[in-house]
Amino acid sequence: xxxxxxxxxxxxxxxxxxxxxxxxxxxxxxxxxxxxxxxxxxxxxxxxxxxxxxxxxxxxxxxxxxxxxxxxxxxxxxxxxxxxxxxxxxxxxxxxxxxxxxxxxxxxxxxxxxxxxxxxxxxxxxxxxxxxxxxxxxxxxxxxxxxxxxxxxxxxxxxxxxxxxxxxxxxxxxxxxxxxxxxxxxxxxxxxxxxxxxxxxxxxxxxxxxxxxxxxxxxxxxxxxxxxxxxxxxxxxxxxxxxxxxxxxxxxxxxxxxxxxxxxxxxxxxxxxxxxxxxxxxxxxxxxxxxxxxxxxxxxxxxxxxxxxxxxxxxxxxxxxxxxxxxxxxxxxxxxxxxxxxxxxxxxxxxxxxxxxxxxxxxxxxxxxxxxxxxxxxxxxxxxxxxxxxxxxxx
Amino acid sequence: xxxxxxxxxxxxxxxxxxxxxxxxxxxxxxxxxxxxxxxxxxxxxxxxxxxxxxxxxxxxxxxxxxxxxxxxxxxxxxxxxxxxxxxxxxxxxxxxxxxxxxxxxxxxxxxxxxxxxxxxxxxxxxxxxxxxxxxxxxxxxxxxxxxxxxxxxxxxxxxxxxxxxxxxxxxxxxxxxxxxxxxxxxxxxxxxxxxxxxxxxxxxxxxxxxxxxxxxxxxxxxxxxxxxxxxxxxxxxx
Amino acid sequence: xxxxxxxxxxxxxxxxxxxxxxxxxxxxxxxxxxxxxxxxxxxxxxxxxxxxxxxxxxxxxxxxxxxxxxxxxxxxxxxxxxxxxxxxxxxxxxxx
Numbered sequence: 001x002x003x004x005x006x007x008x009x010x011x012x013x014x015x016x017x018x019x020x021x022x023x024x025x026x027x028x029x030x031x032x033x034x035x036x037x038x039x040x041x042x043x044x045x046x047x048x049x050x051x052x053x054x055x056x057x058x059x060x061x062x063x064x065x066x067x068x069x070x071x072x073x074x075x076x077x078x079x080x081x082x083x084x085x086x087x088x089x090x091x092x093x094x095x096x097x098x099x100x101x102x103x104x105x106x107x108x109x110x111x112x113x114x115x116x117x118x119x120x121x122x123x124x125x126x127x128x129x130x131x132x133x134x135x136x137x138x139x140x141x142x143x144x145x146x147x148x149x150x151x152x153x154x155x156x157x158x159x160x161x162x163x164x165x166x167x168x169x170x171x172x173x174x175x176x177x178x179x180x181x182x183x184x185x186x187x188x189x190x191x192x193x194x195x196x197x198x199x200x201x202x203x204x205x206x207x208x209x210x211x212x213x214x215x216x217x218x219x220x221x222x223x224x225x226x227x228x229x230x231x232x233x234x235x236x237x238x239x240x241x242x243x244x245x246x247x248x249x250x251x252x253x254x255x256x257x258x259x260x261x262x263x264x265x266x267x268x269x270x271x272x273x274x275x276x277x278x279x280x281x282x283x284x285x286x287x288x289x290x291x292x293x294x295x296x297x298x299x300x301x302x303x304x305x306x307x308x309x310x311x312x313x314x315x316x317x318x319x320x321x322x323x324x325x326x327x328x329x330x331x332x333x334x335x336x337x338x339x340x341x342x343x344x345x346x347x348x349x350x351x352x353x354x355x356x357x358x359x360x361x362x363x364x365x366x367x368x369x370x371x372x373x374x375x376x377x378x379x380x381x382x383x384x385x386x387x388x389x390x391x392x393x394x395x
Numbered sequence: 396x397x398x399x400x401x402x403x404x405x406x407x408x409x410x411x412x413x414x415x416x417x418x419x420x421x422x423x424x425x426x427x428x429x430x431x432x433x434x435x436x437x438x439x440x441x442x443x444x445x446x447x448x449x450x451x452x453x454x455x456x457x458x459x460x461x462x463x464x465x466x467x468x469x470x471x472x473x474x475x476x477x478x479x480x481x482x483x484x485x486x487x488x489x490x491x492x493x494x495x496x497x498x499x500x501x502x503x504x505x506x507x508x509x510x511x512x513x514x515x516x517x518x519x520x521x522x523x524x525x526x527x528x529x530x531x532x533x534x535x536x537x538x539x540x541x542x543x544x545x546x547x548x549x550x551x552x553x554x555x556x557x558x559x560x561x562x563x564x565x566x567x568x569x570x571x572x573x574x575x576x577x578x579x580x581x582x583x584x585x586x587x588x589x590x591x592x593x594x595x596x597x598x599x600x601x602x603x604x605x606x607x608x609x610x611x612x613x614x615x616x617x618x619x620x621x622x623x624x625x626x627x628x629x630x631x632x633x
Numbered sequence: 634x635x636x637x638x639x640x641x642x643x644x645x646x647x648x649x650x651x652x653x654x655x656x657x658x659x660x661x662x663x664x665x666x667x668x669x670x671x672x673x674x675x676x677x678x679x680x681x682x683x684x685x686x687x688x689x690x691x692x693x694x695x696x697x698x699x700x701x702x703x704x705x706x707x708x709x710x711x712x713x714x715x716x717x718x719x720x721x722x723x724x725x726x727x728x729x
Contacts, residue, residue, distance in 0.1 A: 039481070041481055041482060043481075043482075098583065098624075107493065107494070111470075111474075114470065114474055114555070115474050115477055115478070117474070117551070117554075117555060118474035118475055118477070118478045118551060119478045121478075121551040127554070131555075132554060132555055133555075134555060134556065134557075135517060136555075137464070137552075137555045137556050138463055138464055138515050138517045138556075139464075139465060139494050139514075139515040140463075140515040140516050140517035140520070141517075143515075143516065143517070144517055147621075147622075153621070153622075153623055153624070155523075155526065155581070155621075156516065156523075156621055157514050157515070157516040157519075157520075157523040157524075157527065158514060158515050158516065159512060159513065159514050160465075160493070160494030160495060160513055160514065160515060161494070161495040161498070161511070161512065161513050162493050162494075162495055168510075168512065172512075172527070172530075174534075175530050175531065175534035175535070176530065178534060179400070179530065179533060179534055181400075181530070181581075195477045195481055196473055196474075196477065196489075196492070199477060199481040199482065199484045199489075200473075200484060200486075200489035200490075200492065201489075202482070202484070203484045203485065203486040203489050203682065203686065204486045204489065204490065204679075204682060205486075205682060205697065205698040205699070220699075248510030249508050249509070249510055250499075250502040250507060250508050250509060250510060250511055251502075251508070252502045252503050252505070252506050252507055252508050253503065254503065254677075255490050255491075255493075255496070255499050255500070255503070255679070256490050256678075256679065257678065263508065264508060267508060294699075380495070381490075381493055381495075381499075382493055382495045382496065382498065382499030382502075383499055383502060383503070384495060384498070384499070384510075384511060384513075386510075425675070426675060426676075426677060426680075429653070429654045429655065429656060430653070430654060430679075483686065483690065485683060485686065486679060486682040486683055486686065487653075487679055487680075487682075487683050490679060
């Protein structure tokens, strides 16, 4: 394991543009989720929608407009938040474009463009030319877009393992860096609202008709959200924030239900701790996967209660962002960075009464603390699990 | 040229018959077999064959699955249905539409708790998947199963994607041993657009490597890795 | 002595076979009182959703996955056919 320095990060999601908007929403307990106003046909659920995306991303430069679509707009907004573009440009200048790798995570990619293409296919006026760009119609559309936007020329691919996608990108980054194949890695996750996901999860009856309530005794399912989050990783001495460990496993149980005893989740937690050389009692905060589905939360609560002491605080922040699927890993890593850096430990928004299966770790209210070591959990559709362990050095 | 990764090929398999014959992998339990889409069928067929060829227990192998497009038939179904009658979307087909469907089905069928990666690199998918699998072999000091596959595009899709037939390859990569070794290195050069010929499968970049493995000779291949780079693959047969 | 299917049950058996792609099963093979899920036909939760979707399209009634009565409703071909007959908004064939 090579510890990696977290030298820059950015975020765009339902709370708005940038870390400050997210931190303010967390602190003030303001939930930006809204009743579904995205789908053309009624679908009763709540969503996490990036506000005013079209107008906020008007500045998409001409060389990138051939690949204009919702997912790439969310990505563009994320790249331009929190000075991430200039941080990435700095890495290119320090190391050369070929020595900066790019590993993106997504589940939607630009399926919004493929959906739009199909809607126009019988149009007498023909399909708008930009929907014919071949790069838009693969899961790698996001890797391709970000590579163009940042001018990177190192190793570049896109991971699409549902909800664990943009957590697993950190693991790939560590391997690339440890083997000396690059000197910096841009990782991140981007997912956007689209009909595939909304009607898809609707067909699985996993959507809540109300705002989601993770770990609540009366939870009723997911709220889908969209987000972009980017993180720049370099060698270990350049930042107080560090990636210290990770665990990756498979449940090998069912495509859309977790292992009933949380076997894969538990193994992933144990691997992350082992790689970092840390004990469970040293973890002060866990950002849980906490999707508010009956099954995920029951299993995850059990895993946490069995492995961690009461002093470890844990919460799901999906009440603020919705479940951003392929972007969740990186988005929630950024939320974990904010907890490490500011000492604000977010609670679990929207939930008023915790399910009896929850141990003492899971918090409803925000608290403050001196967080040195934190975990972020991502447990995906198809049984793909990833747990990341981050640390903050003092002095 | 950047640092090299060196791995050995313990076993491999190919499914690419003429026409578009779909395999019936016996490793899938009946429940999963009846709802597995073509990409899952071909991926599992070659994965099982490669593991048998290599004499490896599938349950112990971390995996890298790679596909340019994922299941194009499901994408066609989803987008057509969403355009006309979105509330009639099939839950089975949606749950098969995730890019990690093949990886998920494989891990369930084999009871494998090792991690899997499911990736795409668009036009450059085969080489990047091979690179990612080799990376994991060298970084984690473990054998890795690499599976790459694509199927055919139909109907309106043919305007925006290009792929013909059903193609799956699988390789079991290992740190050392007898058999053919691969030395991989990224080379800065504009890569030739060979495999995306009009009648090819999107994963056709895999075919020269499989042919070289079957010959058992020392070859040097250049696989498209990125807009300005190739993956040089030096084969050495021991 | 195995129970015989009513017309409504045969129609439902055809719907189930088509919905979940049971290639080797004929409608008459589904024992009306045998379990549909777990043992018997061995269907699972995804199959239940697929069947629910088809039932909704054909008979206009919604089956929710979180309905507390699902175990009883989905217990067998007979129980599901009876539930549909009681709750559907569209005419179904008369038994016998």
